[in-house]
Every structure is written in structure tokens, then in C-alpha cells.
Amino acid sequence: MCGISGVFNYSNRNIVSKNIIEKINDLQKDRGPDGNGLWQSDCKKITLGHTRLSIIDLTENANQPFLTEDKNYVITFNGEIYNYAEIKKKLQGENVRFISDSDTEVILQSYKFWGLKFTKYLRGMFSFAIYDKRKKELILVRDPFGIKPLYYVKSGNVIYFASQIKSLLSINHIKFTLSNAGICSYYVWGHLQEPFTLYKEIKSLKKGSILTINSNGIEKTINYASIKNSILNTKGIHIKNNNDASSYLKNALNESVKFHNISDVPITCLLSSGIDSNVLITSAASQNLNNFDALTLDFGFSGEENENKLASATSKLNQVKHSIKKFSNKEIQELMKDFFKKMDSPTVDGFNNFLISNQVNQNKKKVMISGVGGDEIFFGYPSFKRIPKIYNLFKFIPNINIKNPKSIINLLKKIKINPKFFGLLNYNSTYEKIFFLQRCSFMPEELEGVVDFNVLKSGLEELNVVENLKNDIKDFDNDSLLITYLETEYYLCSRLLRDADWATMSNSVEMRTPYVDWTFFNDLIPLLKSNIKINKHTLLDCYKEKLPKELYTRKKTGFSIPYKKYFDLSDNDKNEQSSSLKNWAIFSYNSYIKNNPLNQIK
Numbered sequence: 001m002c003g004i005s006g007v008f009n010y011s012n013r014n015i016v017s018k019n020i021i022e023k024i025n026d027l028q029k030d031r032g033p034d035g036n037g038l039w040q041s042d043c044k045k046i047t048l049g050h051t052r053l054s055i056i057d058l059t060e061n062a063n064q065p066f067l068t069e070d071k072n073y074v075i076t077f078n079g080e081i082y083n084y085a086e087i088k089k090k091l092q093g094e095n096v097r098f099i100s101d102s103d104t105e106v107i108l109q110s111y112k113f114w115g116l117k118f119t120k121y122l123r124g125m126f127s128f129a130i131y132d133k134r135k136k137e138l139i140l141v142r143d144p145f146g147i148k149p150l151y152y153v154k155s156g157n158v159i160y161f162a163s164q165i166k167s168l169l170s171i172n173h174i175k176f177t178l179s180n181a182g183i184c185s186y187y188v189w190g191h192l193q194e195p196f197t198l199y200k201e202i203k204s205l206k207k208g209s210i211l212t213i214n215s216n217g218i219e220k221t222i223n224y225a226s227i228k229n230s231i232l233n234t235k236g237i238h239i240k241n242n243n244d245a246s247s248y249l250k251n252a253l254n255e256s257v258k259f260h261n262i263s264d265v266p267i268t269c270l271l272s273s274g275i276d277s278n279v280l281i282t283s284a285a286s287q288n289l290n291n292f293d294a295l296t297l298d299f300g301f302s303g304e305e306n307e308n309k310l311a312s313a314t315s316k317l318n319q320v321k322h323s324i325k326k327f328s329n330k331e332i333q334e335l336m337k338d339f340f341k342k343m344d345s346p347t348v349d350g351f352n353n354f355l356i357s358n359q360v361n362q363n364k365k366k367v368m369i370s371g372v373g374g375d376e377i378f379f380g381y382p383s384f385k386r387i388p389k390i391y392n393l394f395k396f397i398p399n400i401n402i403k404n405p406k407s408i409i410n411l412l413k414k415i416k417i418n419p420k421f422f423g424l425l426n427y428n429s430t431y432e433k434i435f436f437l438q439r440c441s442f443m444p445e446e447l448e449g450v451v452d453f454n455v456l457k458s459g460l461e462e463l464n465v466v467e468n469l470k471n472d473i474k475d476f477d478n479d480s481l482l483i484t485y486l487e488t489e490y491y492l493c494s495r496l497l498r499d500a501d502w503a504t505m506s507n508s509v510e511m512r513t514p515y516v517d518w519t520f521f522n523d524l525i526p527l528l529k530s531n532i533k534i535n536k537h538t539l540l541d542c543y544k545e546k547l548p549k550e551l552y553t554r555k556k557t558g559f560s561i562p563y564k565k566y567f568d569l570s571d572n573d574k575n576e577q578s579s580s581l582k583n584w585a586i587f588s589y590n591s592y593i594k595n596n597p598l599n600q601i602k
Contacts (some may be wrong), residue, residue: 003028011157079126146207184459236529277369
């Protein structure tokens with residue numbers, strides 16, 4: 001896990017690329033405190049940077065940017081290839097010679113041997129850049145779920161890329177401007193939906209894609225993986241009974257957990273009282289994967305929301321070393337300042353992962369495993385029941401034309417009622433509208449007075465949220481898998497994974513996600529489309545002998561933090577918004593701008 005960067009100058013301009021990359025390396029040092037590298041081609045047209053967090057092959061042989069022996073191929077890589085040993089063995093059978101034990105070299109040799117088809121062999125999370133000296137071509141690649149970020153700017157026949165948005169903002173000769181669509185995306189969703197960033201000039205490389213650029217600036221995009229296409233085009237299988245379903249699932253999950261535990265340094269598993277993380281711990285323990293311990297955060301919740309009792313019970317049943325961390329108010333206040341200082345893109349989320357990765361770092365660990373993704377694929381969110389219920393209810397209620405929504409919304413706020421109850425009148429007729437209502441931070445009708453009118457008007461027009469959602473899901477005929485896709489595409493990938501990356505890497509900690517694994521996902525879809533009903537209980541049944549029975553009956557709670565308490569602890573300007581999450585959204589955006597290298601932009 002690392003920070004990567006590069007400049008590809010296919011113009012006739014004279015750019016001091018080394019200075020740019022040196023500055024970016026310094027800004028990305030938290031992502032890779034164990035090493036700092038820079039490579040420039042003889043023609044000075046391509047410059048690559050790298051900051052290293054050493055996890056696999058801790059020797060200098062694996063330092064980056066990494067070159068093949070013939071010097072014709074060079075890579076800067078962020079992420080992990082979990083099946084690198086298997087790929088390496090396959091290539092060695094073809095007489096390919098290796099000079100390190102790193103997964104980095106496996107990527108480079110895979111490209112050299114298979115060409116652009118090489119991505120189908122890679123199992124992991126990754127973003128990387130390869131420069132092919134013979135073709136004079138830059139290749140940018142991102143994993144199918146977009147777990148690892150890659151941002152780029154094109155300006156004057158030069159492309160600049162990096163792992164962080166703020167790193168690109170350090171390029172002095174580029175003028176960056178705020179994006180109206182980006183601002184509206186933040187306030188509507190609570191995060192930036194890809195490919196948008198807060199800046200017009202900076203884009204996010206599409207997940208599951210390859211972007212090639214040759215020396216003439218000619219670009220080609222290959223979409224090698226698609227979450228939607230995998231769901232739509234995979235056939236279901238016939239399963240005899242629930243036991244066979246659990247056996248199928250257990251084999252697939254054990255394999256994913258085993259691969260995600262490959263490391264040359266110790267691993268910490270984030271353990272809550274939820275099903276997903278408890279299952280991961282039990283899977284690892286059942287396979288005698290002993291290079292890990294468990295950590296639980298105590299947010300001071302009471303009753304069922306307190307994580308400690310069940311987490312401790314699972315650890316004891318599986319003989320896993322377990323610790324609990326409770327942060328004091330003073331610690332929270334100090335860490336919150338650091339959180340907003342390091343925030344790479346405005347969001348209402350991420351502080352939970354920032355806190356726990358900070359503690360993992362304090363424990364002198366570099367890798368943590370999270371159960372994120374389980375709710376999307378095992379139908380765990382309330383949306384899987386709520387959206388069909390709302391849809392079926394409002395089929396029998398005539399549409400009401402509200403001429404002055406703002407006055408009604410203001411009234412609801414005054415009497416402490418969530419404005420989303422009003423939203424049910426506008427967002428009830430289709431699955432995508434109801435999903436949007438559930439996941440939005442602010443409804444568009446609430447944003448007048450929060451966002452400048454001109455920004456709001458043009459930004460919402462460019463986003464065209466509901467219409468784009470409608471077009472995106474038109475081919476689905478399975479309600480549950482439709483919601484799985486919406487939750488995965490618009491919530492998991494664009495918020496949870498993006499925030500987890502910058503929040504954990506700012507503490508020099510890598511977060512791994514066994515449920516968010518391309519091979520596991522594609523193995524699971526046939527089961528989800530089978531004749532057997534699959535849910536969280538199917539997951540529990542895989543390991544029921546080593547899990548507390550309370551997990552079957554416990555009410556669902558997410559990995560959440562007490563936003564209202566932390567908002568009250570923060571140095572904030574009070575406003576009239578009644579919802580603590582909306583308070584947090586406004587405060588988070590303002591804090592991001594305040595700590596932005598370009599905070600002169602308003």
C-alpha cells in the first residue's frame with residue numbers, strides 16, 4: 001500500500017517534472033513512510049513517484065518505481081495483489097525470471113507477458129501506472145471496485161496523476177476551480193460521486209478500467225470489469241438445501257479471507273458486534289491464520305449498541321487476542337482537527353475509520369481488515385425491506401403537487417420532524433427515487449440557502465441525479481439485486497471505500513476488505529440468484545459453532561459514531577439545521593475548505 005504519482009509530458013513544453021513529483025511524494029508520505037522513490041525517463045517525458053508502506057517483501061528489492069531487468073517497463077503501484085504467488089508460479093512455468101519476491105514485479109511481468117489482458121489475472125485492490133518504454137505509452141489501471149484511488153489532471157498536453165486530490169492541488173502552474181456539480185454532489189449525497197471531485201480539473205479514473213495514453217496524446221479506455229454487468233450477466237445455480245448453500249458460501253469466503261491475510265507484517269481485524277466482522281474473525285481462526293489480532297472501538301454507546309460484549313465473546317470462542325479502545329473527549333477533539341486537516345475530499349463519513357486506524361498505528365501495526373461490504377451483498381441494510389414497502393404503499397396514494405416545498409420543509413424543521421417525510425411525496429414512485437431519498441444527505445429542495453443559487457442550479461442540472469439513476473438500473477428485473485447494485489455503486493464504492501482509503505492511509509495503515517473482492521463477488525452472484533434465499537443468517541450458519549448465538553437475534557447496528565456528541569465537541573459555528581447529520585455535513589465541508597491548500601477558493 002502506497003502513494004503513487006506521475007507526470008507524462010507528451011507536449012513540447014519544458015516542465016520540471018522532478019520538482020512536481022518530489023513535492024507530491026512529500027505530501028503523500030503518510031501513505032508510504034517506509035520509502036520514497038522517483039524515476040525519470042532519459043527523454044524526461046515521463047516521471048514517476050512513489051512512497052512506500054512495506055507490507056509484502058520488506059526488502060529494498062521491492063522498492064518503487066520498479067523496473068524490469070531490461071529497463072523497458074516501469075511501474076508505480078498502490079495496493080495489494082493477493083494471488084501474486086500463484087501468478088508468479090504460472091509465469092515461472094513460462095520461463096519468466098523474477099528479481100524480487102514482491103507482488104509489484106508480478107504485475108509488471110504479467111503485463112509484459114499477457115499485454116492488456118493481464119488484469120483478468122489480478123486478484124486484489126490496486127491502482128497503478130506502467131510506462132511501456134518500447135511503445136512510449138502510459139497505462140493507468142484501477143481495480144474493479146475502485147478500492148484504491150487514482151486521480152488525474154490533463155492540462156496543455158500533459159497528464160498529471162496521484163493517489164490524492166490534495167497532492168495534485170500542489171501543482172502551481174495549474175489553476176484549479178471549484179465544480180458546481182461537485183459541490184452539489186457533496187451536499188446531496190454527503191460525499192462526491194465519481195468521477196466528480198470538488199474541482200473541475202481533477203477527475204477520478206473509472207474503477208475497473210484501463211486508460212492508455214501514447215506519446216501523441218491519443219487516449220484509449222478499456223472497461224475490463226463492471227459490477228452491473230457481472231450482476232446482470234451471471235446465471236444462477238441450483239442448490240439442494242440450506243446446508244449446501246452455507247457450504248458453498250463458506251468455501252468462497254474462506255478463500256477470500258485466506259488471501260486477505262497474506263502479509264509479511266502482523267494484521268489487526270476490526271471487530272464490532274456485527275455479523276460481518278465476527279464471521280471474518282471466525283473464518284480466519286478456523287483456518288489457523290495466526291498473524292492477526294482483533295481491535296474494538298468503544299464509542300460509549302449503551303445497551304445493544306455497545307460493541308464490547310459480543311466482540312469479546314467471539315474473540316474468546318476463537319482464541320484471538322483482543323483489545324478495546326475508548327477515546328476520551330480530549331483525544332476526540334485533537335483527532336478531529338487532524339481528521340479535517342488530512343481530509344482529501346469532503347465527506348460526512350470516514351471519522352470512524354480514521355479513529356480506528358489511528359489506534360492501529362499507535363499499536364505499531366500497518367494492516368487492518370474490515371467487514372465493509374457485507375451489508376451490500378447479503379441484503380443487510382434496511383433499504384432491502386424499506387424500499388419495496390414504500391414503493392408498494394405509494395402505489396395506492398395519488399401524487400400530490402406541492403407548489404411551495406421550502407415553506408413545508410422549514411415548518412418540519414421547526415417542529416423537529418425530519419424533512420425526508422416531506423420527501424416521500426416527491427420520491428416514492430420508483431426504486432431509484434426511494435433509494436435516493438434514503439441515501440441523500442440533503443434533498444435538493446433543502447439546499448436553497450445552503451448552496452449559492454447559481455451554483456445549485458447549474459450543479460443539479462449537471463448531476464441530473466434521478467434521471468441518471470433511472471437509466472443506470474433500467475435492465476434489472478430482480479429487486480434485491482437491483483438494491484445491491486445501487487448500494488454498492490453509489491454508497492459502498494463512492495463513499496465507504498473512498499473515505500476508508502484516505503482516512504486509514506493518512507495514519508499509514510492499509511485497510512483490507514474480504515467481502516469486497518472481485519473473485520468472491522463473482523463466485524457469490526450465482527448463489528444470490530439460486531433457488532435458496534441467501535441472507536446474513538446463511539453467513540452465520542457457516543461458522544455457527546464458533547459464534548455467539550446472540551448474533552442471530554441482535555438488532556442491526558452499523559459501524560457508526562455519535563455525530564451529535566462529536567459535533568458538540570467540535571469548534572463549529574452553530575446553525576439552524578435541526579438534523580445533527582446535516583450539521584455535520586455543513587461543518588465537514590467548511591472544515592475541508594479551511595484546511596484546503598487552495599482555501600482562497602470560495
